[in-house]
Amino acid sequence: MTATLTPGSAATGSRPVPVANVYRFELVKLLSQWRIRLLIAACWIVPAVGVYAISGEQTLPADTLYGRWLHATGLAAPLAALSFAGNWLLPLVTSIIAGDVFSSEDRLGTWRHLLVAVRSPRRIFAAKALASLTVIVIGFPGLAVSATVGGIAASGLRPLTGMDGLQLTSGDAAVRIALVWLCALAPTLALAAIGLLGSVALGRSPMGLLIPAVVALGMQLVQDLPMDAALRLALPGYVFLSWNGLFDTPEQPGMVLIGVAVSLAWAATATVAAYLIFMRREFTYSGHDGASGRAITLGVLPLAGLFAVSAAALALAAPGATGSGIDEQKVQSALATEFANLYPVQIGEIYHQAISKSQLDVTAVCDRGGGLISPEGPGNDWRCTVSWHVPDVSDATGQAIYQLDVNPNGRFVADGDGPKEVNGYFLVHAAYGNAPNPLWQFDGNVDLLATSTKG
Structure with missing residues (x-):
């Protein structure tokens, strides 16, 4: 025979243990596990070592942004x-x-002991959720700090090229990097809340750890x-893809802010669902393997x-969100702007000559599949011709060809296809050597x- 313990089931006259005390106990319990300590140490050490090693290689991960x-x-x-x-x-x-903070009690069969000691399921849930959040927050900044230290040690502290080709000073870039990582905390919290939900709903099942x-x-x-x-932005992990808009000019914070709001909404919804399932479970049944029916009703649905409502709201609020958001005019404008900002950098490297992008009058013409495919949407078959006025040469026009691979999230990779003097080789001969x-x-x-x- 089983029973369900509720917050009011404590013995008359006994007071539940304060949340702060239970929180400290859960935090110590988490930090005493070797895998948690190893994980935190890895967050603060491994990125520096990895970045330093990769920076010393001739071949860089060009498929990764930056x-x-x-x-x-x-x-x-x-980045x-x-x-x-x-x-x-x-x-x-x-x-x-987060994926193991509740299910570990099921595997060890310690729920009854914990409930007798604390006398409040509600406070147990709060303490476990806060303890897991604390451990995540301890390790999270280590990834950014460690990678930065390794990068500076390997390549120095020089200006960073933005997504539009403009050079960002070290101070400006550092502020944007810190802001990007702060925004990335929102989808991390969403994943942590989903982990709590899986840990509560699936009990001793190892699937909770993998959710x-x-x-x-x-x-x-x-x-x-x-x-x-709209569907893309309604997913909680989109911040991991949309932060590049903060390195554009003018900045494009819209998708990042929407991503943060959506992620926090997912975090709140998943946490509430985990709490409701937790408060309705039977703690005295040692063979508890999860609450599959409640997981669907209170968790998945x-x-x-939330996903459906978010997508509908975005479709109504942002006219550009009803399609792929990628079309000929946008691609041409983005490519021309970036080329106009990068061309003076190349000229400065080779000839030490300062020119402004206003002298270039850069334009771009793009199509897909040789004009046989409608020029919209993602794909690796975009081909563009960039034209510009050659400075100090009357009526002279330069042209360069680029093959574009446009990602569904709006990021594109422009691969030079000639002429060789402009974009046909990955190095240029600068005064201080190859660059x-x-x-x-x-x-x-x-x-x-x-x-x-488009008109």
Whole structure:
């Protein structure tokens, strides 16, 4: 025969243990586990070692945003690390910490002892949630700090190239990097809350430990599918993809702020769902293997409803979010702007000549599949011709060809396809030796929420 313990089931005259005391107990219990201590140490050490080692290699992770700039400046390291951490490290951290904080009691069969000692399921839930959040917050900044230290040690502290090709001073770049990592805390909290939900709902099942990692992997796969921008932004992990808008000019904070708001809404909803399931479970049944029916009713359905409501609200509030958000005019404008900012950098490296982008009058013409495919949406078949006025030469026009791989999240990679003197080789001969050619291959950004200027 089983029984359900509720906050009011404590013996008459006994007072529940204060949340602060239970929180300290749960925090000490977490930090006493070798895997938690090893995980925190790894967050503060491994990124520095990894970035330093990668920066010493000839081949850089060009498929990672800002990975191609690791040789140029150490400030690229925390941004490249965030791209990797958002996909793999942070889901792993939240799985190990939040995904096991409740289910470990089921495996050890210690719920009855804990309830007798604390005399309040509500306070137990609050203490466990706060303790797991604390441990995550201890390790989270280590990823950014460690990657920055490793990057500066390997490549020095030099200006950072923005997504539009403009050079950012070290101070300006540092502020934006700190802001980006602060925003990335929101989807991390969402994954942690999903971990709490899985830990509560699935009991002793090891699947609870894997829920944040599985959800993160699922969101990665979904983000690669063609869909409306509103659906893309309604997923909690989109901050890991949209932060590049903060390195554009003018800045594009809209998608980042929406991503933060959506992530916090997911965190709150998942936490409340975990709390409701926790308060309705039977603690005295030692064979508890989870509450599958309640997990669907109180867990999955609210999150699915939140996703639907968020997507609908975004579709109504942002006209640009009803389609892919990528079209010919946006791609041409973004490419021309970035080329106009990077060309003077190349000229300065080679000839030590200062020119302004206003002298260039850069334009770009793009199509897909040789004009056989409608020029909109993501794809690796975009081909663009960039034209500009050659400075100090009357009526002379330069042209360069680029192959573009446009990602569904708005990021594109422009790969130079000639002429060789402009973008056909990855190095240029500067006065101090060979330097990376800024026009050979570069990343760009299309604002999905912007309204097209196409008339």
